[in-house]
Amino acid sequence: MYNPDLYKTPYHKESLSDKTFLVTGGAGFIGSNLVEYLLKYGAKKVRVLDNLSNGYFENIKEFIDLPSFEFVQGDIRDLESCRRAVADIDYISHQAALGSVPRSINDPITTNEVNIGGFLNMLVAAKDSQVCKRFVYAASSSTYGDSKELPKVEGREGKPLSPYAVTKALNEMYAEVFSKVYGFHSIGLRYFNVFGPKQNPNNPYAAVIPIFCKHFIEGTQPTINGDGLTSRDFTFVENAVQANIKALLKESLIKESVTQTHEVFNTACGDQVSLNEMVTLLKKISNKNIDAKYGLERAGDVKHSKASIEKIKIELGYYPLFSFEDGLRISFNWYRKNNQ
Ligand SMILES: NC(=O)c1ccc[n+]([C@@H]2O[C@H](COP(=O)([O-])OP(=O)(O)OC[C@H]3O[C@@H](n4cnc5c(N)ncnc54)[C@H](O)[C@@H]3O)[C@@H](O)[C@H]2O)c1
Numbered sequence: 497m498y499n500p501d502l503y504k505t506p507y508h509k510e511s512l513s514d515k516t517f518l519v520t521g522g523a524g525f526i527g528s529n530l531v532e533y534l535l536k537y538g539a540k541k542v543r544v545l546d547n548l549s550n551g552y553f554e555n556i557k558e559f560i561d562l563p564s565f566e567f568v569q570g571d572i573r574d575l576e577s578c579r580r581a582v583a584d585i586d587y588i589s590h591q592a593a594l595g596s597v598p599r600s601i602n603d604p605i606t607t608n609e610v611n612i613g614g615f616l617n618m619l620v621a622a623k624d625s626q627v628c629k630r631f632v633y634a635a636s637s638s639t640y641g642d643s644k645e646l647p648k649v650e651g652r653e654g655k656p657l658s659p660y661a662v663t664k665a666l667n668e669m670y671a672e673v674f675s676k677v678y679g680f681h682s683i684g685l686r687y688f689n690v691f692g693p694k695q696n697p698n699n700p701y702a703a704v705i706p707i708f709c710k711h712f713i714e715g716t717q718p719t720i721n722g723d724g725l726t727s728r729d730f731t732f733v734e735n736a737v738q739a740n741i742k743a744l745l746k747e748s749l750i751k752e753s754v755t756q757t758h759e760v761f762n763t764a765c766g767d768q769v770s771l772n773e774m775v776t777l778l779k780k781i782s783n784k785n786i787d788a789k790y791g792l793e794r795a796g797d798v799k800h801s802k803a804s805i806e807k808i809k810i811e812l813g814y815y816p817l818f819s820f821e822d823g824l825r826i827s828f829n830w831y832r833k834n835n836q
Pocket residue numbers: 520521522523524525526527545546547548549550551552570571572573590591592593594595596610614634635636637686687688689690691
């Protein structure tokens with residue numbers, strides 16, 4: 497039931513057997529990985545709220561018979577569904593959103609409704625809950641927008657480059673305001689290009705790593721948008737899960753004020769890998785000599801991205817255990833095994 501390559505290291509100290517969790521978007525890529533960790537380490541209850549618009553029942557199917565697991569098919573755009581989902585829940589991880597820059601350019605209205613309206617509903621439901629101990633949400637590196645500064649440091653953001661980036665920046669503004677106005681404190685994790693098992697390659701808005709793994713498995717040529725020098729701080733999903741666990745559960749945060757304010761943390765490796773370098777590694781991992789084609793640069797994308805991870809290291813005790821190459825190897829093998 498559990499992937500033998502993943503979650504061999506526990507990132508929490510206290511027992512999970514008396515703790516209840518809600519993972520919105522838990523049928524999606526990152527959410528289902530977090531669910532796997534929580535169930536593997538014996539959480540008392542893990543509830544998923546997902547409308548399956550971009551996630552897959554397949555990602556959580558293996559957990560469905562566990563008494564500690566509960567799947568609720570529902571939409572975060574409905575406040576009552578959010579209120580029901582947070583009932584009896586100690587720790588909330590809000591992952592549900594419509595990702596992808598191109599999707600938001602094609603359909604800014606739906607992205608706005610889900611990512612802003614849905615986010616606000618979850619924030620209100622969590623604030624009104626009598627039992628919620630911590631609210632952690634998926635923020636995004638896209639919030640750095642047009643800033644060319646590297647590495648990206650929290651507090652030094654540029655202007656958004658896409659409708660998606662607007663929604664993620666606005667989430668942070670709402671969370672900040674809820675902290676000031678209602679004393680409801682939360683933590684945003686600014687993910688930098690997360691990849692790994694259960695990320696779907698067969699979706700019109702699929703991310704680059706699943707698409708390229710699929711090409712290498714099938715022996716077909718992938719297309720790089722641009723010159724291949726575009727670089728990202730690619731983050732293996734187990735590193736992102738570690739950040740979530742620490743943000744949710746770390747009782748004695750190194751800096752206590754983290755739980756008395758709204759804080760955002762870059763969640764990444766602090767490294768930079770170009771698309772050309774990724775193709776070179778895929779050749780090595782797959783043992784196939786396939787060269788990429790080159791196409792047009794994509795709208796709404798920044799050329800380079802690399803995070804400073806000082807803040808999350810110091811304040812949450814996070815340390816990325818998986819390098820890009822380790823993560824790419826595990827992901828490639830997972831796609832090969834699962835015929836994705
Ligand atoms: N993957 C990345 O590299 C990355 C980077 C930055 C931020 N993020 C953010 O992390 C979160 C998780 O991303 P992911 O890559 O796992 O994406 P994903 O699409 O695999 O997961 C998101 C899940 O949310 C669900 N969802 C969408 N709209 C919903 C709605 N209205 N009601 C209920 N559920 C809904 C989808 O069905 C899906 O299962 C998202 O908030 C995303 O914006 C991801």
